[in-house]
Amino acid sequence: AQKVTQAQTEISVVEKEDVTLDCVYETRDTTYYLFWYKQPPSGELVFLIRRNSFDEQNEISGRYSWNFQKSTSSFNFTITASQVVDSAVYFCALRRASYDKVIFGPGTSLSVIP
Amino acid sequence: GAVVSQHPSRVICKSGTSVKIECRSLDFQATTMFWYRQFPKKSLMLMATSNEGSKATYEQGVEKDKFLINHASLTLSTLTVTSAHPEDSSFYICSARDPGRGYGGVENEQFFGPGTRLTVL
Numbered sequence: 001a002q003k004v005t006q007a008q009t010e011i012s013v014v015e016k017e018d019v020t021l022d023c024v025y026e027t028r029d030t031t032y033y034l035f036w037y038k039q040p041p042s043g044e045l046v047f048l049i050r051r052n053s054f055d056e057q058n059e060i061s062g063r064y065s066w067n068f069q070k071s072t073s074s075f076n077f078t079i080t081a082s083q084v085v086d087s088a089v090y091f092c093a094l095r096r097a098s099y100d101k102v103i104f105g106p107g108t109s110l111s112v113i114p
Numbered sequence: 115g116a117v118v119s120q121h122p123s124r125v126i127c128k129s130g131t132s133v134k135i136e137c138r139s140l141d142f143q144a145t146t147m148f149w150y151r152q153f154p155k156k157s158l159m160l161m162a163t164s165n166e167g168s169k170a171t172y173e174q175g176v177e178k179d180k181f182l183i184n185h186a187s188l189t190l191s192t193l194t195v196t197s198a199h200p201e202d203s204s205f206y207i208c209s210a211r212d213p214g215r216g217y218g219g220v221e222n223e224q225f226f227g228p229g230t231r232l233t234v235l
Contacts, residue, residue, distance in 0.1 A: 033223075043205060045158075045226040091157065100146050100211055102224060104158045 002027050004094050004105035012111045013082050021077040021108045023092030029053075031097035034075045036066065039107070040088040048090075051075065053097075082112045117141055118210050120227035127198055128235055135193045135230045137208030143188035144210035148224075149181075152205040164191040198234040206230045 003026040013019045025034065036048040049059060051068050059066045063080045079086055092105040117140040127133050137147055145166050150158040162172045162183050170183035180202075182194040191210075195202050209226045 037226075042228075043207075043231070044228045045207065047226075050223065100148070100163065100224075101160055102148075102209075103160075106157045109155070 002094055002096060002103050004092050004103055006090075006092055006105040006108050008108045009106070010109045010111070012113060014113050015084060016081050018078060018080050019082050019110065019112075021079075021090050021092075021110065023075045023077065023105060025073050025075065025092070025094045025105075027073075027094060027096065029096050033095045033097070034068065035091075035093040035095070035102065036075075036077050037091045037093060037104075038088045039091065045091075048077075079110075082110075084112050084114055086110060087112045116212050116225045118144075118208065118225045118227040120206075120208055120230050122230060123228060124231045124233075126233045126235065129199050130197055132194055132196045133198055133232060135195075135206055135208075135232075137191045137193070137210070137227050139189045139210045139212075139225070142210075142212045142214060144191075145188060145213055147185060147191040147208055147210045149183060149191075149193050150207040150209070152207060152229075154205075158207060161193075195232065198232070200234045203232055203234045206232060 005024045007022055032053045034051045038046040056068050065078045067076045089107045089109045091107045093102045095102045119138045121136045125133055147164040149161045151161050152158050160173050161176045162170045164170045164183050164185040166185045166188050172178050185191040207229045209224050211224050
């Protein structure tokens, strides 16, 4: 069975703090894809990153970074120097290689306080 | 590129009526589209996979006769909520996969519409 767990339901940080959002996934497949999406209050999903299972290289994009560790089935997301505009719900998601379906985690609601 | 639109963005209807939501891929042809439902403060739950020219594949627990999906062209899929009731009130999101984009690298592959907020009175 495929499953994505985001243990943190809600997180609040003060602006400029760093914050890490956890994501743990379950799959028996050897090839799969992991995603992070941001959903601001407007509701529209914003794609942040896709990572293939055979590429464990960590990714950095500006203030965002992702740590992918197959050994622990984790794909954590860190925001450095958080800003108020980062306030949103963040979803981690998983897709099996041979299927189109994307399975979403329950989401983590991040509030960045000025 | 790779834009997906949804119409309407918001709809309020009376209980017992039917509501149609459109999902369009504006600049690519989508052989496969997906319909999700999202309750307040909850995650996205896949309702069905819509394939152009064939019947939709529904997820377990989703009523096929309640949520009618039609994918008549490569750029349009519709979701009709039939005989809507207040418990059908939700945020409905569609997505489309762009077959022209490879699965390598870190680029996006599935594009989401802005969502439709349905309120049934």
